[in-house]
Amino acid sequence: MSPLIRFDQVFVTAHEKTILSDISFTLFPGQKAVFYGKSGSGKSSVLKTVLGLLPLTRGRVYFQEKPLTPASVQTIRSCTAYIGQEPILGAETVRDALLLPFQFKAHREHRPTDRQLIEVLQRLQLPVDILSQNSNRISGGEKQRIALARGLLLGKKLYLLDEVTSALDAESKQAVFDVFSDPDLTVLSVAHDPEWLERCDMIFGLEAGRLTQEKRHENP
Template identity: 65%
Template sequence: MTGLVRFDRVSVAVQGRTILRALSFDIREGEKAVFKGKSGSGKSTVLKTLLGVYPVADGEVRFAGRLLDRDTVSAIRACAAYIGQEPVLGADTVREALLLPFGFKAHRGKAPSTGRLAEILGRLGLAPLILDQHCSRISGGEKQRIAVARAQLLGKRLYLLDEVTSALDPESKRAVQDFFSDPALTVLSVAHDPDWIARCDTVFELQDGRLTAAG
């Protein structure tokens, strides 16, 4: 597999507080990696640093061999999907949320059919009836899966996931795990869920912003 993401002794400070300390790791294309550790250990900061939300104070971040800069961040955001614990879907109904990006110039004329929407939702353990539900009436776990479905419809291949299975029942969790087992998808995740962690290729453990274990 080709190297995709590299952190080389990266340190990140937010509002004067150092969050990541000399962090180094590599992620290959198609790899499923997870960061675990106590709350406040810097797990989510790793994902947001890759997206350019937090500046690198020291060290280097590279994506596909390119040093992280404004152009590289744009390239990452074009191919990546960040799914947080409470995604904002930006529409009234689930159908409208899934079709929202296809109203923009870059995706105009490429809107998927209802059958395609139902197919993607089904792979994530969601029934087609959810398409007509109001977004304010669905659970956080359902919102996360709808955000994943929207990213898949847009052809995203890099997924940055923050606790995507924590609120799911066992059946829904298996559906999500199976979805992300696709070798075409690269996954960098944050999780406490032992079932999710067991399905990952690589497990990184963080403590106080430092990598204490990898395997």
């Protein structure tokens, strides 16, 4: 099996400051990986680098064993769901936010039915009546789960997650864990939550932009 994502001695500099130094790791399809470390250690920068949002100073990032370049970055973005700590949903109501990507030609033929919307909400422990709520008035944890629901409706297979369980209660957190137990989904994440770390195949420690720990374990 070929790697989905591979960092090869990656250095990233922004505003004359080195934020990632000599980062190398490999992520295969279906694996769940997490970066942890103090604030400012470069965790979120790893996710942004995957999406081509931060230019490389040295090294290479590969997606499906092809170098990530300004010309090829659209390939990875098209199959990736990035869910930050405070997602921008981009529409007035939650229903409109979920349906927003399906206005575009690439997804128009796969517009979900009301039943599919309800099913994905229930899967993520979200009430059906949230569909009519204003996107700006729901909580941060709800926004993250709506962004996740949108990724699931779009059939995304790669998820870049930034602290997605930090604002969730135990029941909602378990729902997110259950979603990502799917072996078809690949996850590259940032988290401090011990429960999330325990469920990942690979745990990477970061300090001042450098890898300080790499731990692998098999999940039951």
